Amino acid sequence: MSRIAVIAGDGIGQEVIAEAQKVLAVALPGYESTEYDLGARLYNRTGEVLPDSVLSELDEHDGILLGAIGDPSVPPGVLERGLLLKLRFEFDQYVNLRPSRLYPGATSPLADVKPGDIDFVVVREGTEGLYTGAGGNLHTGSPAEIATEESLNTRYGTERVIRDAFERARRRRGHLTLVHKTNVLVHAGGLWKRAFDDVAAEYQDVTTEYQHVDAAAMFLVNRPHTFDVIVTDNLFGDILTDIAAAVTGGIGLAATGSINPDHTHPSTFEPVHGSAPDIAGQGIADPVAAISSTALLLEHLGRADAAVAVSAAVERELASRDSGTQIRTGEVGDRVAADVAGQLS
Amino acid sequence: MSRIAVIAGDGIGQEVIAEAQKVLAVALPGYESTEYDLGARLYNRTGEVLPDSVLSELDEHDGILLGAIGDPSVPPGVLERGLLLKLRFEFDQYVNLRPSRLYPGATSPLADVKPGDIDFVVVREGTEGLYTGAGGNLHTGSPAEIATEESLNTRYGTERVIRDAFERARRRRGHLTLVHKTNVLVHAGGLWKRAFDDVAAEYQDVTTEYQHVDAAAMFLVNRPHTFDVIVTDNLFGDILTDIAAAVTGGIGLAATGSINPDHTHPSTFEPVHGSAPDIAGQGIADPVAAISSTALLLEHLGRADAAVAVSAAVERELASRDSGTQIRTGEVGDRVAADVAGQLS
Ligand SMILES: CC(C)[C@H](C(=O)O)[C@@H](O)C(=O)O
Numbered sequence A, B: 001m002s003r004i005a006v007i008a009g010d011g012i013g014q015e016v017i018a019e020a021q022k023v024l025a026v027a028l029p030g031y032e033s034t035e036y037d038l039g040a041r042l043y044n045r046t047g048e049v050l051p052d053s054v055l056s057e058l059d060e061h062d063g064i065l066l067g068a069i070g071d072p073s074v075p076p077g078v079l080e081r082g083l084l085l086k087l088r089f090e091f092d093q094y095v096n097l098r099p100s101r102l103y104p105g106a107t108s109p110l111a112d113v114k115p116g117d118i119d120f121v122v123v124r125e126g127t128e129g130l131y132t133g134a135g136g137n138l139h140t141g142s143p144a145e146i147a148t149e150e151s152l153n154t155r156y157g158t159e160r161v162i163r164d165a166f167e168r169a170r171r172r173r174g175h176l177t178l179v180h181k182t183n184v185l186v187h188a189g190g191l192w193k194r195a196f197d198d199v200a201a202e203y204q205d206v207t208t209e210y211q212h213v214d215a216a217a218m219f220l221v222n223r224p225h226t227f228d229v230i231v232t233d234n235l236f237g238d239i240l241t242d243i244a245a246a247v248t249g250g251i252g253l254a255a256t257g258s259i260n261p262d263h264t265h266p267s268t269f270e271p272v273h274g275s276a277p278d279i280a281g282q283g284i285a286d287p288v289a290a291i292s293s294t295a296l297l298l299e300h301l302g303r304a305d306a307a308v309a310v311s312a313a314v315e316r317e318l319a320s321r322d323s324g325t326q327i328r329t330g331e332v333g334d335r336v337a338a339d340v341a342g343q344l345s
């Protein structure tokens, strides 16, 4: 039996996760869930973000389903670093996965693209680079202040995520783009390029390409259909995935997985959107991204059939929508769950 | 008399700079120019990119007009670091300026935008951050390899570029957006935020906003009209300016200045596009970006009237184009120069 830890979190996180669980109930019948009350409420009550005891408990699960964290009452960065990044580092979630598709019914800000035109995956490194926290300040607040940030990169860390990306490319259209900034960041860029070229030699069936991050950012806007799989470092991935979300119709529909492909610790799956305190509690949040994150979870658990069923149901849900009609959170979950049930019965 | 150093460079650099000089001849009558043969040819002949003697000579000029550098025969990064970045650092060009406008006649990949809707400026820091080259590799090429890149930031360096951005915002629509990643890059982000808030107190007439770089990248795609001036660090600026170029119809039209606002050394002005060896020598390269870079040069030299005339002529040139017609490089320069001459006579 799969054991899923559920961190609904703040704001609309609560509402959308309830719908994701409706879908999971039919896609992964009998799964056991444990709810963890983390986020702004816990922090404001106790000053804690992710107590060690909770971290150990989470580690007993097969996967983590997360809604959204963040509230204006909490200083920016505290929950992000203390919860999201902490999970990535503690649970060695080195593959940060972001599928980007333009769904039927979704509205891209781009002209001349239609559903199906955009379909790529970003594989972002999740445990190295500029995200380690290395660096410091001197003479803080004075005119003499200096600040450093250090990007730390290992062959071990780059090779494993590159290998994962090649595997994904092989299961897709067989094209992998490495994105870095080798012409300026020569040290880290050199390491990434060497690791990439070495692994590429083992995947002769996958065609490869290199792009500087600035060019890739531009191409995501003016020719997104040319991408299949992108592999890149932690910070570049952070930026590129948000551009990807934008061109596929907004962050409201995107889901992401922070994945430990070796299953030595649980992986986290979540919608990309935030807690949206402005619309929380009204039952109008769109749970589609949260539901899509269950598809990524199912895939990771080896339930490819169920994952495909959820994705297909999400696609039908989006295609069936009238642009004028107000979303009712609960109805979306009911519809998608019924669709999935029909497919799997 | 203004003394302009001209580095036409490689590929179409030669062709587009010839047109820019036609325009400059009428916009800045009697200017003296010195041509410097730098780029792939010099490198392939001598192994040198920017000899010290040339650097000293360049330093005697009031401005540098650059076409494009780069050729497949030169290893990637060599000319970029040895010429472009060297000029930025040696000449303390701390303001990297990139105006982004959607011109009439230009085609944005975005739906639902029309000329005039997009009009903002990115002020990118040019002498600090991850561009200093600090960092290194250990056990290179082995499974034990590690690589670091260090972002170096000073209060001195951030404050001066932030101040420049506030000045520009004051001369425009009075809104300035700071872009960084303070929730993850806490050290550099903290420094940038402190410097920004301190300078903001002196510019009560400018409204301010902060965005994380990932959010800003997305907003540049799905609501670019909300930006007026953006100030950001060197690497974020590199990425955001290319997104800006994409949404305003491609890098082919964008111009940039690497500016030393204190005039202690010359500033460099150039089109954003590369040397495009594939179309070089055919007389079909669009010189509009190179011509626009003369407008930035004129502005920097205090010739605001001439700068406005060049921009207006470029705008008319783009508006008058038939999308089907092949550009003839030389004709574009003639038309724009004649237009500028008419305005200034
Ligand atoms: C919240 C933040 C720390 C996080 C990141 O920068 O990785 C987010 O932007 C993301 O992409 O998951």
Ligand SMILES: CC(C)[C@H](C(=O)O)[C@@H](O)C(=O)O
Residues within 6 Å of the ligand: A183, A184, A214, B080, B081, B084, B085, B238
């Ligand atoms: C060529 C390269 C070194 C340069 C940079 O990264 O700054 C370019 O992309 C730019 O934006 O001027």
